[in-house]
Amino acid sequence: xxxxxxxxxxxxxxxxxxxxxxxxxxxxxxxxxxxxxxxxxxxxxxxxxxxxxxxxxxxxxxxxxxxxxxxxxxxxxxxxxxxxxxxxxxxxxxxxxxxxxxxxxxxxxxxxxxxxxxxxxxxxxxxxxxxxxxxxxxxxxxxxxxxxxxxxxxxxxxxxxxxxx
Numbered sequence: 001x002x003x004x005x006x007x008x009x010x011x012x013x014x015x016x017x018x019x020x021x022x023x024x025x026x027x028x029x030x031x032x033x034x035x036x037x038x039x040x041x042x043x044x045x046x047x048x049x050x051x052x053x054x055x056x057x058x059x060x061x062x063x064x065x066x067x068x069x070x071x072x073x074x075x076x077x078x079x080x081x082x083x084x085x086x087x088x089x090x091x092x093x094x095x096x097x098x099x100x101x102x103x104x105x106x107x108x109x110x111x112x113x114x115x116x117x118x119x120x121x122x123x124x125x126x127x128x129x130x131x132x133x134x135x136x137x138x139x140x141x142x143x144x145x146x147x148x149x150x151x152x153x154x155x156x157x158x159x160x161x162x163x164x165x
Contacts, residue, residue: 015140016112019105022147026102029154030057033092034084042080048073055081056088060099060130061106062121089129098150099125100132101143108137 034053039046055074058065059081065071074081089096103125125131138146151157 016109018144019109019140022144023102023106023109025147025151025156026098027057027061028156029150030060030095030099032154033095037084037091038080045077045080048077052077052080052084056084059085060103060121060125062124085128085130096130096132097135098146099130100135101138101146103131104137105140105143 031050031053034056035049038049038052042049042052045052051070051073054065055070055077057063065074092099103122107122122131126133148157
């Protein structure tokens with residue numbers, strides 16, 4: 001009986017880091033897309049495009065950066081960041097599936113790791129139209145396959161090997 005209880009922990013210890021890496025790949029893709037968006041839409045703040053993109057991503061994933069300089073930056077640029085979040089579902093429609101799946105995987109990984117204190121990011125994403133509610137939670141292998149293809153398209157990971165099927 002002890003062996004059965006240990007199997008999920010061993011499974012989690014191998015799968016969770018892989019899922020977290022996939023979450024990071026999506027975050028890198030989102031960062032690149034958002035940074036490019038800010039350079040194009042806010043040329044007067046092109047030098048701050050990376051910080052604006054980081055602010056949006058932090059909002060998506062419920063991350064709080066306590067650095068006083070970043071807190072001030074967020075407060076000063078709240079309107080711009082909120083507008084980018086409002087525009088995201090239409091401007092970046094092609095990324096809604098990966099974003100939805102990634103937010104859910106982030107929640108799953110955090111829950112499995114006992115990091116349940118910040119689960120509001122899913123509710124916030126739903127309220128803002130960032131979460132495709134009708135989409136079923138993907139199995140980890142399907143999620144990883146999707147992210148490998150997406151990451152390869154952005155040049156961030158090696159393409160998945162050809163399938164035998």
